[in-house]
Amino acid sequence: MSSRFDVAVIGAGAAGMMAAAVAGQRGLRVVLVDHAARLAEKIRISGGGRCNFTNIGATPANFLSQNPHFCRSALAAYTPRDFIDLVEKHGIRWHEKHRGQLFCDESSESIIAMLKRECDEGGVAWRMPCSVHEIARDGDAFLLRTSQGNISARQLVMASGGMAIPQLGATDFALGIARQFGLKVVEPRPALVPLTFDAQAWQPFAALSGVALEVIVKNDAGSAAPAGAAATAAAAGAGSGKRRNPRAGAGRQQAEFLEDLLFTHRGLSGPAILQISSFWDPGEAIHVDLAPHQDLERDLLAAKSGSRQQLGTVLAGLWPKRLADRWLANIDGMGEDAGALRLADVPDKALRRLAGQIHCWTLLPDGTAGYKKAEVMRGGVDTRGLNQKTMEAATVPGLYFVGEAVDVTGWLGGYNFQWAWASGVACGRAL
């Protein structure tokens, strides 16, 4: 005996609850299945407990995918304004924090409670905690063998997310189901994740752990970058205060971001590094401008004439002192006492070299901090096998994929939730 439903949704996270609520409110009999004991853990911990639930500036340019146009239709059909209307309907107060990022005034729990209420309004049935052992075709329907018995459903929505934070129950279940039904998967990788460096090479910087500063960071998509991309980025000039849009290359993308960087014991983190990590491929260098609002060569040479200032004091005016000291001792090769040199005594050539190195610090990461520290998974179910208006698999009628499981990855700043809501709604309306 199996329980029969019109729709089974696997994964009661952001996208799954949204799809289930919309479908249920359209009169469909929907069951939501999740193996976790607690509902929507990722929403709970998101945005430092306040859930950065959308970004008012979200456009398709804020997402990475092998198929960049795929997300357009769903994002246009369900906008940040639509989600704000829902939030306000439920009396949740919110504020804009930084560059269009919207957060709850109180707690991310209010977003979870809102989605739960929307599901209840649609009469959604729950199986939780419930493990799905197997999914098979049963005529036109899908048969789910679960720890709470068999479920039969005409339509199946895979909303089980990506692999980031496995300690909270994240799995690659959706990717396995995609492969089982003959769909392609774009290689998954950790994204929005700290970058790590060879332990020995990083040793001089490990002591800087905790130092943060605003930088421009770029990846080095190398020869795969389209002609003119690097030149365009450089010509845009430092210090405009804006992030430049990534440009699609032949499978690789070049991007640059003006954000804060954070030194850690093992490498680099902070919003700038999380952003660029989504574009970074193993073996690729990154370039960091550590003085994005200045023309340092011009300023150092101008300050030189008649100056009694020491080099260390000048750099400490630009950066935290710890960084200035380390930089002069370790990076420029000027020796431990470089900070004590009087600016007037440093040759122009050495100042030019110093400015060049500060504006373009080139580093070769040896990896990322992995899924345990990543905010999202990049890659996922190949969108070339999905319908962009409905999220349905082209070759398997009745099978849908939504949210992070799909090869659509947002920048840091509320974009990933906007994709979860928009893809969930697109699917919920089409079921």
Ligand code: FDA
């Ligand atoms: P989501 O991960 O939300 O839900 C998947 C559900 O499927 C989970 O409930 C899980 O238990 C379940 N599941 C998994 N495997 C299963 C299986 N085998 N069987 C049954 N159930 C299974 N984004 C953003 O826009 N703003 C933000 O502030 C943040 N902050 C943030 C902080 C941290 C620490 C992380 C890790 C992530 C973020 N994100 C974010 C990213 C955001 O949380 C993420 O993109 C969305 O939650 C994705 O929504 P989904 O519904 O696709 O997956």
